[in-house]
Amino acid sequence: xxxxxxxxxxxxxxxxxxxxxxxxxxxxxxxxxxxxxxxxxxxxxxxxxxxxxxxxxxxxxxxxxxxxxxxxxxxxxxxxxxxxxxxxxxxxxxxxxxxxxxxxxxxxxxxxxxxxxxxxxxxxxxxxxxxxxxxxxxxxxxxxxxxxxxxxxxxxxxxxxxxxxxxxxxxxxxxxxxxxxxxxxxxxxxxxxxxxxxxxxxxxxxxxxxxxxxxxxxxxxxxxxxxxxxxxxxxxxxxxxxxxxxxxxxxxxxxxxxxxxxxxxxxxxxxxxxxxxxxxxxxxxxxxxxxxxxxxx
Amino acid sequence: xxxxxxxxxxxxxxxxxxxxxxxxxxxxxxxxxxxxxxxxxxxxxxxxxxxxxxxxxxxxxxxxxxxxxxxxxxxxxxxxxxxxxxxxxxxxxxxxxxxxxxxxxxxxxxxxxxxxxxxxxxxxxxxxxxxxxxxxxxxxxxxxxxxxxxxxxxxxxxxxxxxxxxxxxxxxxxxxxxxxxxxxxxxxxxxxxxxxxxxxxxxxxxxxxxxxxxxxxxxxxxxxxxxxxxxxxxxxxxxxxxxxxxxxxxxxxxxxxxxxxxxxxxxxxxxxxxxxxxxxxxxxxxxxxxxxxxxxx
Numbered sequence: 001x002x003x004x005x006x007x008x009x010x011x012x013x014x015x016x017x018x019x020x021x022x023x024x025x026x027x028x029x030x031x032x033x034x035x036x037x038x039x040x041x042x043x044x045x046x047x048x049x050x051x052x053x054x055x056x057x058x059x060x061x062x063x064x065x066x067x068x069x070x071x072x073x074x075x076x077x078x079x080x081x082x083x084x085x086x087x088x089x090x091x092x093x094x095x096x097x098x099x100x101x102x103x104x105x106x107x108x109x110x111x112x113x114x115x116x117x118x119x120x121x122x123x124x125x126x127x128x129x130x131x132x133x134x135x136x137x138x139x140x141x142x143x144x145x146x147x148x149x150x151x152x153x154x155x156x157x158x159x160x161x162x163x164x165x166x167x168x169x170x171x172x173x174x175x176x177x178x179x180x181x182x183x184x185x186x187x188x189x190x191x192x193x194x195x196x197x198x199x200x201x202x203x204x205x206x207x208x209x210x211x212x213x214x215x216x217x218x219x220x221x222x223x224x225x226x227x228x229x230x231x232x233x234x235x236x237x238x239x240x241x242x243x244x245x246x247x248x249x250x251x252x253x254x255x256x257x258x259x260x261x262x263x264x265x266x267x268x269x270x271x272x273x274x275x276x277x278x279x280x281x282x283x284x285x286x287x288x289x290x291x292x293x294x295x296x297x
Numbered sequence: 298x299x300x301x302x303x304x305x306x307x308x309x310x311x312x313x314x315x316x317x318x319x320x321x322x323x324x325x326x327x328x329x330x331x332x333x334x335x336x337x338x339x340x341x342x343x344x345x346x347x348x349x350x351x352x353x354x355x356x357x358x359x360x361x362x363x364x365x366x367x368x369x370x371x372x373x374x375x376x377x378x379x380x381x382x383x384x385x386x387x388x389x390x391x392x393x394x395x396x397x398x399x400x401x402x403x404x405x406x407x408x409x410x411x412x413x414x415x416x417x418x419x420x421x422x423x424x425x426x427x428x429x430x431x432x433x434x435x436x437x438x439x440x441x442x443x444x445x446x447x448x449x450x451x452x453x454x455x456x457x458x459x460x461x462x463x464x465x466x467x468x469x470x471x472x473x474x475x476x477x478x479x480x481x482x483x484x485x486x487x488x489x490x491x492x493x494x495x496x497x498x499x500x501x502x503x504x505x506x507x508x509x510x511x512x513x514x515x516x517x518x519x520x521x522x523x524x525x526x527x528x529x530x531x532x533x534x535x536x537x538x539x540x541x542x543x544x545x546x547x548x549x550x551x552x553x554x555x556x557x558x559x560x561x562x563x564x565x566x567x568x569x570x571x572x573x574x575x576x577x578x579x580x581x582x583x584x585x586x587x588x589x590x591x592x593x594x
Contacts, residue, residue, distance in 0.1 A: 073512040099406045106405070109396045109412065109443065113405050146406065201590060208587050214579035215370040222589050282511035290505050292519050293498060 021045050021266045025250040027192070029243030033236040040196035041255040046262055053258040060265040061105035067272040068142060070279055072110045075140025077280030080185035083271060084136065084143040085264075088150050088238075089193030090231060091221045092203035093254045095146045098193070101261045102268070103144050112137050115146040128152040128170065129177055139185065149174060150238055157234040158227050171241040178247035187271050188247040191264055192239060193254035197228060318342050318563045322547040324489070326540030330533040337493035338552040343559055350555040357562040358402035364569040365439060367576055369407045372437025374577030377482035380568060381433065381440040382561075385447050385535075386490030387528060388518045389500035390551045392443045395490070398558045399565070400441050409434050412443040425449040425467065426474055436482065446471060447535055454531040455524050468538040475544035484568050485544040488561055489536060490551035494525060 024045045027033060047053040071081065085103075087095040099113055114135040123131045129149055137143030153170050156162050178188050204221060207213040224231065243249040252263045321342045324330060344350040368378065382400075384392040396410055411432040420428045426446055434440030450467050453459050475485050501518060504510040521528065540546040549560045 073509075076512050096406060100404045103405050104401070107397045108400050108403070108405050108408050108410050108441075109393060111405050111410075113408075115406065144405075201593075204590055205587065208583055208590070211579070212370075212576045214583065215373050215577045217579070217581075217586070219581050219586055219589075222586060222593070225590075225593060279509045280512045282508070282514070284514075284516050286505055286511065289514070289516055289519060290502065292516075293501055293505070293522075296498075296519070296522060 020270065021263065022248075022250065022270050025252060025263065025267065027239045027243040027249040027251050029240065029245075029248065031240065033239045035194065035232050035236055038194055038251055038253065040194050040199065040253050042253045043256060043259045044253065044263075045266075046259050050256070050258045053256075053262045057102075057258070057262045057265050060262070060269055061102075064105060064265060064269055064272065065107065067269070067275075067277065068106050068110055070277040071142070071272065071275065072107075072140040073279050074277040075138075077283075079277060079280075080139045081187070081275055081277065082137040082139050082141050082143065082185060083187045083189065083268070083275075084145065084181065085268065086145045086148045086150070086188065086190040087193065088148060088154070088191070088235075089254060090195050090200060090228075091224060092200055092207070093193035093195035094257060094260050095193060097257060098191075098260065098264055099144055099146055101257075102264050103142070105265075106142060110140060111142050111144065113144045113146070116148055116151060129173070132177075136181070137186065143186075149177070150242075153238050153242075154231065154234045157237070158230045171238070174242055175244055175247075178242075178244065182246040187275060189267060189271055190242075190247060190249045191267065192235065192249055192251050193260065194251050195254045199255045200225065317567065318560065319545075319547065319567050322549060322560065322564065324536045324540040324546040324548050326537065326542075326545065328537065330536045332491065332529050332533055335491055335548060335550065337491050337496060337550050339550045340553060340556045341550065341560075342563075343556050347553070347555045350553075350559045354399075354555070354559045354562050357559070357566055358399075361402060361562060361566055361569065362404065364566070364572075364574065365403050365407055367574040368439070368569065368572065369404075369437040370576050371574040372435075374580075376574060376577075377436045378484070378572055378574065379434040379436050379438050379440065379482060380484045380486065380565070380572075381442065381478065382565065383442045383445045383447070383485065383487040384490065385445060385451070385488070385532075386551060387492050387497060387525075388521060389497055389504070390490035390492035391554060391557050392490060394554060395488075395557065395561055396441055396443055398554075399561050400439070402562075403439060407437060408439050408441065410441045410443070413445055413448060426470070429474075433478070434483065440483075446474070447539075450535050450539075451528065451531045454534070455527045468535070471539055472541055472544075475539075475541065479543040484572060486564060486568055487539075487544060487546045488564070489532065489546055489548050490557065491548050492551045496552045497522065 043053075047056045071079075071083070074081070087098055089095055103111055103113065112135070116131070119131065132145070132149045135143070135145070153167060153174070156170075157167055181188055204217070204225070207217045239249045239251070250267055252260055252267075254260045340350075344353045368376075368380070371378070384395055386392055400408055400410065409432070413428070416428065429442070429446045432440070432442070450464060450471070453467075454464055478485055501514070501522070504514045536546045536548070547564055549557055549564075551557045
């Protein structure tokens with residue numbers, strides 16, 4: 001586990017998250033991935049326990065909100081940069097929970113959340129990246145994809161929705177697409193929520209036991225669970241082939257919700273701090289504006 | 298000031314907001330409005346002071362989040378209902394602050410925030426409602442307009458951007474548009490943030506005194522301030538002509554930020570409680586699903 005000191009992490013800030021969590025959680029691309037070698041209950045680089053995790057996440061939230069404000073402000077002066085968080089993982093792995101508990105701390109004015117469901121007839125009539133391109137964040141915004149174009153190499157592989165040759169071309173197409181995003185100012189943060197097989201059963205049962213959550217459940221979720229090994233293989237391939245230098249995958253153990261929220265907050269913070277957006281200087285004469293205001297009735 | 302008991306406000310809940318704040322803040326339509334008769338520092342129906350206001354708003358936030366969850370859940374079973382919050386008011390009246398501090402308590406997955414700025418060339422090439430129609434909330438969502446189609450009878454009137462005859466037709470067109478929204482399941486909550494003339498000067502000066510906020514300031518804001526009487530007249534006309542039975546205007550005194558956040562939270566709560574969305578019943582056999590899950594490895 002490579003641990004290198006992040007230049008911006010000094011003094012008391014260091015307690016909230018370790019130096020370069022992104023080095024710790026990053027999936028090395030180009031080599032086979034074996035998900036069974038990652039413990040879904042682990043808390044790599046994380047706070048000591050749940051209480052410490054919740055407190056650290058709350059502190060991170062304040063810093064995230066400040067950086068978001070700077071990112072948005074910078075865009076008003078022409079800074080093209082933005083951030084796109086891609087969330088992938090099996091049913092109940094916490095994609096929706098992350099949106100609620102992590103993204104919920106940002107100013108909603110600067111967030112663009114999009115959940116990708118089964119493609120509509122119209123979406124299917126277009127190339128698979130079409131619907132994704134229409135949901136990208138604008139400069140200064142934080143975009144969030146709850147599922148994404150990766151569904152087109154995940155469920156599409158497991159359910160054999162497209163010919164194998166086309167499927168295999170998609171990985172390269174995705175890499176080119178994500179590189180083009182990076183080149184036009186989008187920092188892409190891809191998070192795979194690594195959920196344990198047993199934990200999924202517990203969470204699905206919990207949904208069944210709560211009538212207020214039945215709407216989140218579908219018998220198709222059980223069909224998908226029966227295909228768990230095929231999904232794991234599909235995720236391993238996506239991680240191997242699409243964890244690139246410009247858009248790496250981060251593997252976040254997801255059995256502990258407090259760790260998941262903390263880790264994603266910390267990852268976002270590291271990326272936003274690296275961007276280091278600055279408030280634009282005034283494009284007008286501040287003293288003159290002040291004088292005018294004071295002279296008016 | 299009409300105060301009628303809201304049916305759902307009982308017991309301890311009554312402490313957080315008075316019965317039917319919407320009756321208290323509603324602008325009577327069809328009759329002349331004189332904004333100078335409304336005190337922008339007032340706190341009608343509100344908590345006793347700032348501390349009580351902040352605490353009450355926090356309690357409202359929890360209930361709002363619960364209602365939003367039910368609204369969204371209901372939409373997955375075909376309930377077409379949704380809510381649209383329209384925010385209007387002079388510069389610094391707190392439109393952005395409302396998004397941050399009130400809408401920030403909702404789950405971002407179910408919110409669709411849109412700020413309307415000076416129309417682009419493409420937007421100007423379409424009828425004035427075109428860009429607004431493209432930003433409407435879907436079923437189950439809460440839409441938020443920071444400025445709106447009302448700009449087309451506000452700045453358009455003050456700056457004489459369109460012929461007077463066309464301008465006068467727009468009020469009726471807006472009323473028909475909003476009625477069509479109501480008929481297709483959208484509850485429209487229109488809030489006019491009533492800011493005092495002196496308070497605006499103080500807020501504009503505060504922006505000038507903080508370099509991190511210079512990006513929010515434009516010398517054009519001072520030009521608009523110079524046109525304050527014309528804007529007031531334009532707002533009075535919009536309130537008079539467009540406070541309708543299906544989509545009334547609410548006048549929220551906006552000099553005290555804590556009151557503004559509390560009042561808008563309470564207004565949203567009253568409207569969501571009136572909708573009373575329900576979690577959908579399971580469309581599958583829960584016991585069977587449970588058995589299948591438990592029998593799987």
